[in-house]
Amino acid sequence: MLIRLKPVRQVRQICVLLNQPGISQGRNPHLKMSTVISDIGAKGEFLRKDAVFRNWITADGSSGFKAERDRYHLYVSLACPWAHRTLIVRKLKGIEDVIPYTVVDWLMGENGWNFTDKKAKCSPDPLFNAQYVRELYFKANPDYEGRFTVPMLWDKKNNTIVTNESSEIIQMFNSEFNDFCATVEQKELDLYPEHLKAQVDAVNEWIYNDINNGVYKSGFARSQEAYDKAVTQLFASLDRVEDILSKTRYLAGDQLTLADIRLFTTLIRFDLVYVGHFKCNKKRIMDYPNLWAYTRDIYQTPGVAETVDREHIAKHYQASHTSINPFAIVAIGPDLDFNLPHNRDKMAKA
Numbered sequence: 001m002l003i004r005l006k007p008v009r010q011v012r013q014i015c016v017l018l019n020q021p022g023i024s025q026g027r028n029p030h031l032k033m034s035t036v037i038s039d040i041g042a043k044g045e046f047l048r049k050d051a052v053f054r055n056w057i058t059a060d061g062s063s064g065f066k067a068e069r070d071r072y073h074l075y076v077s078l079a080c081p082w083a084h085r086t087l088i089v090r091k092l093k094g095i096e097d098v099i100p101y102t103v104v105d106w107l108m109g110e111n112g113w114n115f116t117d118k119k120a121k122c123s124p125d126p127l128f129n130a131q132y133v134r135e136l137y138f139k140a141n142p143d144y145e146g147r148f149t150v151p152m153l154w155d156k157k158n159n160t161i162v163t164n165e166s167s168e169i170i171q172m173f174n175s176e177f178n179d180f181c182a183t184v185e186q187k188e189l190d191l192y193p194e195h196l197k198a199q200v201d202a203v204n205e206w207i208y209n210d211i212n213n214g215v216y217k218s219g220f221a222r223s224q225e226a227y228d229k230a231v232t233q234l235f236a237s238l239d240r241v242e243d244i245l246s247k248t249r250y251l252a253g254d255q256l257t258l259a260d261i262r263l264f265t266t267l268i269r270f271d272l273v274y275v276g277h278f279k280c281n282k283k284r285i286m287d288y289p290n291l292w293a294y295t296r297d298i299y300q301t302p303g304v305a306e307t308v309d310r311e312h313i314a315k316h317y318q319a320s321h322t323s324i325n326p327f328a329i330v331a332i333g334p335d336l337d338f339n340l341p342h343n344r345d346k347m348a349k350a
């Protein structure tokens with residue numbers, strides 16, 4: 001049975017909280033909705049909610065959201081793997097001038113993501129000078145009842161949220177802004193080409209469930225049974241990826257695709273935080289020869305390294321999730337060198 005969470009009114013729900021012990025433990029009855037990060041199933045398993053705003057930007061504007069310069073603004077956290085995907089595709093496609101972005105505070109408090117100018121790379125909200133991301137969600141829909149997540153793409157013309165679903169933002173960035181790419185190579189770069197779509201979609205499906213979301217299911221599990229199930233599936237799927245990557249440079253063959261970017265943002269965080277903080281410690285990525293070299297390969301793809309911020313990653317998880325790490329102490333390591341040679345460019349072509 002799924003126990004659905006509603007704002008504070010229903011105080012006897014089972015919940016997963018970012019910073020507080022659960023309402024079900026009788027604490028903090030004034031807890032805000034934004035601190036509830038998802039639903040928890042009857043067996044203590046983490047159940048991620050779907051994004052709510054799902055509009056599409058198109059090159060021709062037929063959707064009501066035309067790809068234009070100075071129209072859209074992206075809100076991200078540098079800690080967040082879902083937001084990180086959007087920054088990578090934005091960079092690889094050379095549309096930085098077209099899609100400006102704002103980085104939220106790495107520390108997520110009880111009102112959710114907030115803006116600050118006191119921390120490196122963070123800045124105030126340039127559009128509304130909002131204090132919290134949740135305010136923007138309520139501007140788009142005063143009756144909004146979902147989660148206040150990043151990434152979130154704002155449309156300045158329609159004064160609303162285009163979408164808060166990273167997998168769709170990266171598709172739009174890949175194909176709809178080609179008139180604005182900085183170089184011809186970037187315009188021609190297709191990370192989701194027609195002939196690989198089926199293959200990309202197929203790997204995305206299980207990689208999302210077992211790995212991208214699998215680390216969260218392991219880390220946020222509220223029962224041994226739920227943890228065991230998630231972490232076992234996580235490592236079975238990492239083994240499966242290791243096998244694929246022993247044969248081809250990328251997930252769908254010789255070409256970098258959206259599937260690789262989606263996996264990369266989880267892999268780059270894995271040894272830094274998921275191993276310790278989320279108890280994903282059966283193995284580290286550096287124990288898998290192909291996965292480790294593949295992570296470095298993508299990291300060293302021009303433009304990608306500058307989207308990775310270890311400080312935001314390490315501090316956000318360990319300091320924000322005080323239900324997992326009550327003293328918010330940020331661990332020292334590990335000391336990883338993502339710039340070591342990877343040699344994957346020398347692999348035989350598939």
Ligand SMILES: N[C@@H](CCC(=O)N[C@@H](CS)C(=O)NCC(=O)O)C(=O)O
Nearest residue numbers: 034037080082147149150164165166
């Ligand atoms: N399906 C969304 C998930 C985004 C998401 O869960 N973002 C997290 C940060 S890693 C968030 O903003 N959480 C805030 C909350 O749940 O209150 C996507 O892929 O864009």
